[in-house]
Amino acid sequence: MISRLFNSIWHHIRYIPLLSALSISRGRAFDRRSRAFGALVGFVVRYFPIARSRVDRELCQVYPDMPRAEQLELCRDMGRNMGRTLFEILHCAEFQTLHSRNTVSGPGLEALEEAHAAGKGAIIVSGHFGQWEAIRSTLKARGMETGAVYRPQINRHYERRLFAGIEAGGKPILATGKIGTRALVRHIREGGFIAILLDEKYADGVRMPFLGHPALTSLVAAQLALKYDLPMIPAFGTRTGDGTQFDVEFDAAILPSDSLTMTQDFNDNLSARIHANPDQWYWMLRRWKGA
Numbered sequence: 688m689i690s691r692l693f694n695s696i697w698h699h700i701r702y703i704p705l706l707s708a709l710s711i712s713r714g715r716a717f718d719r720r721s722r723a724f725g726a727l728v729g730f731v732v733r734y735f736p737i738a739r740s741r742v743d744r745e746l747c748q749v750y751p752d753m754p755r756a757e758q759l760e761l762c763r764d765m766g767r768n769m770g771r772t773l774f775e776i777l778h779c780a781e782f783q784t785l786h787s788r789n790t791v792s793g794p795g796l797e798a799l800e801e802a803h804a805a806g807k808g809a810i811i812v813s814g815h816f817g818q819w820e821a822i823r824s825t826l827k828a829r830g831m832e833t834g835a836v837y838r839p840q841i842n843r844h845y846e847r848r849l850f851a852g853i854e855a856g857g858k859p860i861l862a863t864g865k866i867g868t869r870a871l872v873r874h875i876r877e878g879g880f881i882a883i884l885l886d887e888k889y890a891d892g893v894r895m896p897f898l899g900h901p902a903l904t905s906l907v908a909a910q911l912a913l914k915y916d917l918p919m920i921p922a923f924g925t926r927t928g929d930g931t932q933f934d935v936e937f938d939a940a941i942l943p944s945d946s947l948t949m950t951q952d953f954n955d956n957l958s959a960r961i962h963a964n965p966d967q968w969y970w971m972l973r974r975w976k977g978a
Contacts, residue, residue, distance in 0.1 A: 717781055718931050721774045725930075728770025733763035738971075745970045749898045764966035768926060772818050777848055779820060779855040786828045788932045789821055795920040795937030799880070802918055803831050808875035810919045812908050812941075814886035814957045815969035821924030821933040823856040823882055833880040834859040836871065838887070857882075868907070875915060882922075883908045885953055887972055893947065894978050897954045898961060901978045909941075909949035919949060921956050926967055 715723070732738045742762045746753065753761075775782040802809045811826075811833060813819045823833045837853055839862050840846040854860045859874060861867040861881075875881055886897070889905035897904065912919035918940040925934045938956065941949045961968040 717778070717785070720778075721771045722930070724774040725767040725770035728773070729763045729765075729767035732766030732769075733759060738766075741973075742970045745972075745974065748900060748975055750965075761966055765968070765970055768817075768930070768967055769969050769971075771926075771930060772820075775818060776820055776852045776856075779852040782820065783824050783827065783855065785931075786821075786824045789825055789924070789935045790927075790932070791825055791935045791937075793922075793937035794939045795918075795922060798918050798940050799826065799831060799920060799937065800829070803880070806878045808878050808915065808917050809880045810875065810908050810912050810917055811880060811882040811922050812885050812919060812953050813882060813922050813924075814884055815972060816886075816923055816957060816960060817925040817964075817967045818933055819882070819884060819924055820853075820856050821935050822922045822937075825924075825935045826880065827857050831880055832857045833882050834861060834874060835882045836861050836863060836867065836884070838863050872911070872915075875911065875917060885950070886957060886968075886974065888974055888976060888978075890977065893950075895947070895951055895954060897974060898958045900975050902954075902974050903978050904950055904954065906946040906950050908953075909946035912941075912949070913943060913946060919953075921953055923957075923960055925960070925964060 732742060739759075739762055742765065743758065746758055746761065750758075799809050799811075811822060813822060823835065826833045834857055835853055837850070837860060840849055850860060859870065859879075861870050861874070871881060885905060885908060887905075888903050890903065892903040892905045894901040895904040896902070908919060911917065920940050921938040923936050923938075925936070926932075927934050941952050943949070
């Protein structure tokens with residue numbers, strides 16, 4: 688009883704900073720609120736030691752020779768972009784109405800349209816890069832609602848807000864784990880689309896190169912694509928201009944071969960995009976831990 692009460696109070700306390708930050712700018716235009724929240728997160732990542740050290744550790748892994756001043760600037764810019772991304776996800780219903788800003792390209796979109804017309808499922812793979820919800824927003828606007836796989840949050844207040852935001856982008860929303868996997872299989876076999884972020888550490892994954900270093904990587908997306916003969920389409924929503932527009936690219940489907948080769952193709956694709964725009968990837972995933 689005491690333990691549950693303590694946990695409940697602690698969940699409230701940890702949620703207060705986010706709630707306060709989201710409430711301060713209430714009433715302003717969407718883009719102004721997004722920029723303000725991004726600036727706040729950028730400040731925290733740049734100047735708070737715990738957050739900065741977590742980013743530093745990952746950056747030093749990939750860019751060991753990066754000058755300190757450049758590293759700190761990247762910390763701040765990454766924080767700004769990730770803050771804006773989080774704000775847009777938490778307000779995803781409003782974000783969905785802005786899909787006309789997106790520049791959409793790539794052969795993968797035609798492949799998805801063909802699969803949808805044929806009543807066939809598809810797997811869209813991406814990472815914590817740019818604004819991944821711009822991908823589902825683009826597909827939903829074209830009549831191809833796409834579900835998502837997500838990792839549940841421990842804090843129930845974060846969980847409630849985050850789940851509601853992700854769900855606004857498209858259903859179904861499936862939690863990681865055995866139950867979620869069974870629902871995922873049922874969904875794609877029935878002709879549904881699903882989006883999976885493949886750049887998180889997966890404890891039971893395979894050690895594969897990512898940004899030049901071994902990282903525990905899930906093969907599930909490729910395995911499902913092969914087993915059920917589904918297109919596996921890499922897609923990315925790169926933030927452009929003043930940060931309110933997105934270049935949504937649907938790459939050609941990864942050629943069917945084996946799960947290791949297909950997943951490595953995706954890793955190489957995402958790695959190249961991160962090198963081109965390092966401030967748009969979330970450098971706090973502890974991607975190489977345990978590998």
